[in-house]
Amino acid sequence: MVLKDNHGRTVNYLRLAVTDRCNLRCFYCMPEHGIDWLQRKELMTYEEMLQLCEILVPMGIEKIRITGGEPFARKDFMQFLIKLSGIKGLKELTLTTNGVLTAPYIPELKRIGIKAVNLSLDTLDQNRFFAITRRDELDKVLHTMHELLKHDIHVKLNAVVMEGRNTEDIIPLAALTKNYPIAVRYIEEMPFNGNGEYKGLAWDHIKILDELKTTYPDIQKIADPQYSTSYNYQIPNHKGTVGIIAAYTRSFCGSCNRIRITPQGDLQTCLYADGSLNVKDLLRAQQTAEDIQQAIKQAILNKDKDGRIAEQKRAATSSQTSMASIGG
Numbered sequence: 668m669v670l671k672d673n674h675g676r677t678v679n680y681l682r683l684a685v686t687d688r689c690n691l692r693c694f695y696c697m698p699e700h701g702i703d704w705l706q707r708k709e710l711m712t713y714e715e716m717l718q719l720c721e722i723l724v725p726m727g728i729e730k731i732r733i734t735g736g737e738p739f740a741r742k743d744f745m746q747f748l749i750k751l752s753g754i755k756g757l758k759e760l761t762l763t764t765n766g767v768l769t770a771p772y773i774p775e776l777k778r779i780g781i782k783a784v785n786l787s788l789d790t791l792d793q794n795r796f797f798a799i800t801r802r803d804e805l806d807k808v809l810h811t812m813h814e815l816l817k818h819d820i821h822v823k824l825n826a827v828v829m830e831g832r833n834t835e836d837i838i839p840l841a842a843l844t845k846n847y848p849i850a851v852r853y854i855e856e857m858p859f860n861g862n863g864e865y866k867g868l869a870w871d872h873i874k875i876l877d878e879l880k881t882t883y884p885d886i887q888k889i890a891d892p893q894y895s896t897s898y899n900y901q902i903p904n905h906k907g908t909v910g911i912i913a914a915y916t917r918s919f920c921g922s923c924n925r926i927r928i929t930p931q932g933d934l935q936t937c938l939y940a941d942g943s944l945n946v947k948d949l950l951r952a953q954q955t956a957e958d959i960q961q962a963i964k965q966a967i968l969n970k971d972k973d974g975r976i977a978e979q980k981r982a983a984t985s986s987q988t989s990m991a992s993i994g995g
């Protein structure tokens with residue numbers, strides 16, 4: 668079955684945030700003291716999330732990415748993932764993690780068929796890592812990267828590029844692709860730091876590419892996979908690739924294939940939109956799978972044409988949102 672929105676786009680990708688809690692405090696995502704964490708009863712249970720995915724996969728959702736908050740910060744996350752990996756018809760299961768708690772679970776990730784993991788790493792420098800995440804955990808993240816590679820799990824390294832914070836890491840991160848078959852992806856900073864302060868975008872995708880060209884003038888454009896959110900490049904003779912995600916500029920909305928479910932069960936048809944339907948409420952009201960599918964279909968039909976339109980319609984309070992409560 669193919670799920671389409673009102674603008675003819677196929678929707679086949681779910682990003683499911685399993686928690687809003689996190690063991691880091693990346694300043695672009697949440698304040699130092701954290702956010703108003705959801706109470707347990709507000710969170711979707713693992714059973715509810717499984718039920719929901721069982722409903723979504725037959726509708727045309729082929730790929731699920733688990734995100735958060737930090738997925739491994741939620742108790743018994745691995746048991747949930749094992750069950751999720753068993754859903755019939757699901758073609759791809761992936762996750763996004765900060766890598767601090769991840770390494771011990773890698774053999775199990777491999778066993779259940781996880782082929783790719785997005786690892787968030789903004790800097791290779793210990794002091795800058797601490798300044799950005801407010802925690803001293805760089806070694807663990809690097810260890811996770813090496814373990815993933817050792818287990819032949821593809822690594823996409825996500826780095827948010829921020830003026831005065833980590834622009835000196837743009838080149839060292841790209842240099843990692845010389846010997847490692849990883850995809851380093853630079854992300855434009857978005858206004859989701861949980862306190863509503865956003866100074867505007869200092870480093871857009873054009874500036875990031877210009878910076879890469881200062882050291883790698885012969886960097887080559889390579890084909891972007893279908894539904895790719897990144898513009899992709901390769902430095903000659905490097906094993907890996909680099910990509911730039913125009914997450915704030917929003918140039919990829921025309922091929923958007925995704926929906927999001929927040930930890931409390933809100934269906935968001937765009938990162939910049941408010942939730943349009945609470946699926947946890949439907950599940951708890953014991954609605955039938957058919958009724959829930961119908962409600963989800965309707966919400967997807969109403970998906971905004973692009974992120975600018977979605978943002979204009981958002982409630983004023985949404986400017987205080989943390990990325991940890993949407994999932995990125």
Ligand code: SAM
Nearest residue numbers: 695696735736737764765787825856857990995
């Ligand atoms: N905790 C996990 C992690 O950090 O990988 C998963 C959740 S995190 C919210 C998902 C992604 O969103 C990360 O790659 C993170 O860098 C990115 N992110 C968070 N806040 C952002 C912001 N304000 N602008 C751009 N990307 C952001």
Ligand code: SF4
Nearest residue numbers: 689691693696736765
């Ligand atoms: Fe935690 Fe990920 Fe947000 Fe950093 S970006 S605070 S690791 S949820």
